[in-house]
Amino acid sequence: MTVLRSRYMTVERIPLNRSSLQGNELSYVQEAISTGHSASKGPFSNRVVDLLRTELGAADILLTTSCTSALELSAMLLNVQPGFNVIVPSYTFVTTASAFARSGAELRFADIDPVTLCIDPDSVSALIDSSTRAVVPVHYAGRAADINRLAPLVEAHGNAALIEDNAHGLFGSHGGSPLGSFGRFSTLSFHETKNFSCGEGGALVINEKRDVARAHTLYDKGTNRAAFLDGRVDRYTWIDQGSSFGMSDLLAAFLLGQIEQRTDVMGRRQKLFTRYLKQLSPLEASLGIEVPPISGTHRSAYHMFYVLVSGEGRRDAVLRELNESGIGATFHYQPLHRSEGSRPWVKRNFDCPISDSVSSRIIRLPFFNTLTDSECDRVVEALSTALSHTA
Ligand SMILES: Cc1ncc(COP(=O)(O)O)c(C=O)c1O
Numbered sequence: 001m002t003v004l005r006s007r008y009m010t011v012e013r014i015p016l017n018r019s020s021l022q023g024n025e026l027s028y029v030q031e032a033i034s035t036g037h038s039a040s041k042g043p044f045s046n047r048v049v050d051l052l053r054t055e056l057g058a059a060d061i062l063l064t065t066s067c068t069s070a071l072e073l074s075a076m077l078l079n080v081q082p083g084f085n086v087i088v089p090s091y092t093f094v095t096t097a098s099a100f101a102r103s104g105a106e107l108r109f110a111d112i113d114p115v116t117l118c119i120d121p122d123s124v125s126a127l128i129d130s131s132t133r134a135v136v137p138v139h140y141a142g143r144a145a146d147i148n149r150l151a152p153l154v155e156a157h158g159n160a161a162l163i164e165d166n167a168h169g170l171f172g173s174h175g176g177s178p179l180g181s182f183g184r185f186s187t188l189s190f191h192e193t194k195n196f197s198c199g200e201g202g203a204l205v206i207n208e209k210r211d212v213a214r215a216h217t218l219y220d221k222g223t224n225r226a227a228f229l230d231g232r233v234d235r236y237t238w239i240d241q242g243s244s245f246g247m248s249d250l251l252a253a254f255l256l257g258q259i260e261q262r263t264d265v266m267g268r269r270q271k272l273f274t275r276y277l278k279q280l281s282p283l284e285a286s287l288g289i290e291v292p293p294i295s296g297t298h299r300s301a302y303h304m305f306y307v308l309v310s311g312e313g314r315r316d317a318v319l320r321e322l323n324e325s326g327i328g329a330t331f332h333y334q335p336l337h338r339s340e341g342s343r344p345w346v347k348r349n350f351d352c353p354i355s356d357s358v359s360s361r362i363i364r365l366p367f368f369n370t371l372t373d374s375e376c377d378r379v380v381e382a383l384s385t386a387l388s389h390t391a
Helices: 025-035 043-056 067-077 094-101 121-127 147-155 209-219 225-229 249-259 262-287 312-324 353-361 373-389
Strands: 003-005 010-012 060-064 085-089 106-110 132-135 161-165 185-189 202-206 305-309 362-365
Touching (some): 060 067, 060 209, 085 094, 094 106, 147 161, 209 225, 262 305, 305 312, 305 353, 312 373
Parallel strands (some): 085 106, 132 161, 161 185
Antiparallel strands (some): 305 362
16 A cells, blocks of 8 residues: 655555455355355355345346446347437446447437436436437436436336446435336446445346346346256257356355445445535535535435535646545546547437536545545545645
């Protein structure tokens, strides 16, 4: 770990994210090795799936190599192809969009709401039509997108499905129901930066029974292996499209150790979020920042803590100063409606001023399960100092 030395003392760098063990990860990995089943759909995968299925009330769940691959699997399941369009927020990670583009869909970029930073239903309403196959909200930073307005919009367009990119939102809720339980499918990420991690990993959450059998086929590389293992056929073969999406049981074992500690992890993250908020909210006017909104009917998954500052030049100067003082603060997504990679998949220009503005003004602060109270306070102090230099 980088150690910075000032004239008077030695201070450790506070990274944006730090991986940590939460419970039985290592003993479970050892057990998984000794069972001899290290491929997908092993005993630890079954335990993770059972736990998540109960928490989310899902019809079924498939553990995947990443959230990206789960999004790709959802595109395959919807038979996304040229002639369809898919609506995603401009302000999101690349693969929320590219997972659908690679199936040949036209991409349409919606703007985000300036308060929640989630997809704006008014913007979706202006883009949706009878060729829309999917609308893909992201529950940004673990806070619910406006499902109450998005779900009826999607329902009113018969061909379209709601797919929640829930990379940030596991164990958050909206109106008492878990994030990830509203769409036909939702996807999870267990990448090292997420609240619960196995290095790289993800899941496809299947919320409708009608999709379960085909989802297993596509997941099993396009074969009827699931029917073979259940004794419904006496050999298995190629029957549909598919790919190799499965998470190794070794990773599932590690992940189980993390997810079993969900009450502690979520409690700690909520405390840290509240600590940042309590210290920074009273300074909003004097420091010229905006802090994330506190939700009423939502329970956040507390994935991230960020502030918005007044302009890009100021944001970049503050980030420089924070990084020089050993604080691993950073920016976030670059708006996808301006991206080079999206060009082959779009048919028009999109105007997403809020995505542009947020992307140029956001500062993400260190936020992870083992961040200590004193580290959190050091971040606030360094942020306040840097902001006062750029007022
Ligand atoms: C909103 C969103 N969707 C999808 C992903 C991709 O997740 P993964 O790295 O598990 O593929 C990310 C990654 O951070 C993300 O932020």
